[in-house]
Each structure stands twice: as C-alpha cells, then as structure tokens.
Amino acid sequence: MRNHARLMVAASCSSALLFVAGCVTPGKPAAGSSNPDEEVWAIRCLTLHAADRFDRANAYADALKRVPGLRPELVQVVTDEDGTAVFYGRYQREYGPDGATERFKPDQLTDLKTIRELSVRTGTGDAWPFYLAEMDVLPTYRSPHPEWNLAQAEGYWSLHVAVFYNTAQFRSRRSAAEEYCAMLREKGEEAYFHHGTVNSSVYVGLYPEGAVTEVRREDPLAGRMTTTLKVADPRMSAAQERFPTSLQNGHTIYEVTRNRDGQVTQRSPAPSFPVVVPKANRAQNAGAKQPEPRPSGAGAFRQ
Numbered sequence: 001m002r003n004h005a006r007l008m009v010a011a012s013c014s015s016a017l018l019f020v021a022g023c024v025t026p027g028k029p030a031a032g033s034s035n036p037d038e039e040v041w042a043i044r045c046l047t048l049h050a051a052d053r054f055d056r057a058n059a060y061a062d063a064l065k066r067v068p069g070l071r072p073e074l075v076q077v078v079t080d081e082d083g084t085a086v087f088y089g090r091y092q093r094e095y096g097p098d099g100a101t102e103r104f105k106p107d108q109l110t111d112l113k114t115i116r117e118l119s120v121r122t123g124t125g126d127a128w129p130f131y132l133a134e135m136d137v138l139p140t141y142r143s144p145h146p147e148w149n150l151a152q153a154e155g156y157w158s159l160h161v162a163v164f165y166n167t168a169q170f171r172s173r174r175s176a177a178e179e180y181c182a183m184l185r186e187k188g189e190e191a192y193f194h195h196g197t198v199n200s201s202v203y204v205g206l207y208p209e210g211a212v213t214e215v216r217r218e219d220p221l222a223g224r225m226t227t228t229l230k231v232a233d234p235r236m237s238a239a240q241e242r243f244p245t246s247l248q249n250g251h252t253i254y255e256v257t258r259n260r261d262g263q264v265t266q267r268s269p270a271p272s273f274p275v276v277v278p279k280a281n282r283a284q285n286a287g288a289k290q291p292e293p294r295p296s297g298a299g300a301f302r303q
Helices: 053-065 109-116 173-186 234-242 278-288
Strands: 003-009 041-048 075-080 083-096 099-105 120-122 125-127 134-137 157-165 191-195 199-207 212-219 224-231 252-258 264-269 273-276
Touching (some): 041 053, 157 173, 173 191, 199 234, 224 234
Antiparallel strands (some): 075 083, 157 199, 157 273, 191 199
C-alpha cells in the first residue's frame, strides 16, 4: 500500500508572483495601519431565500436579541450572494503556519451550542431553525473589481489555477487572489476570483457544460467505481497547458507518493483542475434545499 504526503516548495524571489505571495509577506499592512482584508468571523445562524426573506430574517433577529445570555448588539441581518442571513457575534480566528485552526477568540462553542438548541413554535409544532448554524466570515469585504467575481459569471466550468489562504503571518488572502487575478488579466487572460469561507481561489476561463466529461472506471483493487474528469474543450486544454499547476499562496505544491518503506516513488506538482462555477452549482442544487422554517405567534425562542 502506498502512502501519500505533500511537500511545499516556495516559488523563487524572481517569480512574477512576488508582489502577491512570494518571498515577502503579501498584503501585510504597514505598522500602525489597519488591514481592510482582515476577517471578522460570526455565527451564521440561518440563511433565507424566499421572497419574504427580509421580513422573516428581521423577525428571527429580533427574537434572537431577546435570548438570555446573548448580546443583542451582536445580532445582525446581512444579505450576500448566498441569501439573507442572520449573524451573531464577533470572533477572531486563530491561524497556524499552514492555515486556519478550529480555535476562535473569544471561544465560540458556548454561543454556538445556545443558538443551535433554540426552538420556535410553528404551525405544525416545534422547529429548530438554527440547528445548522455554523461559523462563517462576515461578508464585510468589498472587492475593487466585483465584475471579476466568479459567483456572478455565466458559464458552467472554469479552470482552478491558484488558491490563497490566511496563515499566522499572512492575513490578506482575498486581496492577494484579486491582485493575481489582475496580473493575469493584464496578460490577456479571462481570470476570475472567488472568496470562500477559508480560501480565495483564482480561475481562468468560462466553458460550457460539455467542456468536461466524466470517465467512470472500476478499480479492481478497491472494488468500487471511480470517477475522473476529462477535459474535452480545446480552449480549456490550451488553458491547462498555460497553467499546468494549481498554486497555493504563490507556491508550487508537490504531491509525493511513498511506498510502505517511506521511499518516494513519485513527485509531481499539484495540477490545475476544472470546477463548476457557482451559478451553475446553485442551479443544480436549487431543488435540494430544505424547507425554510416559518415562525408563528410572537416569534419568541424556547430554550
């Protein structure tokens, strides 16, 4: 049996990515200045999508402000690309050398438990509208180039060529991704960015659904079917030739295969890969959403 490990090899200081994520700390603010890209975390209690989402989100927020043990000034309603959400709290995530940890300051676990266990009376009985509450970045960051956001792009596939994430020394993953996107566009590439909860990714090109096909094979050793993606579009194939690897914070990551004795048998850079763009992905998942809870009465929560 073979074991897999990953090694990080830094890009050279002459790399074109130097100003983004090379040998100096990218995006680090000058002494005494604030970082506009610094993330503030909160508990995303629930996200609503129906036509009356604003009224219902405000009703939930008002009820949440009356819960003993929670601070009403930390409750807010925010609308972003995912819908209209109710958030609670302000937390700073801790980061290690390799990225985000599961620790926050202050500790979020008590607040998260309290919110998830809140129930509300509905027309058919009790419901727990916040049982899927989770930590998320408050959508306060404002991009200077929202037109490059992959979340708004029309298409089905795009090619993932880079990812940025915060570490203990680097807290500007969104700015770095957008700077790299700008650099690619100056070179004539159709580049896009997308900011997730933890990672900010950069993509090249927009392609139709038929640009990528699924290849299914039976793995005789594992005894199960495996599915791989095969690029069928000539434009995406050409983009893969220009961007054969997917960078991490401006560095090339090597995938290393070892045998049972720990000896390296193969070492190759992590490749670029196709992904479904957010709009197409949301359209695919539109029918799988859970019914949204609808409180009745005064909307007071029960603990």
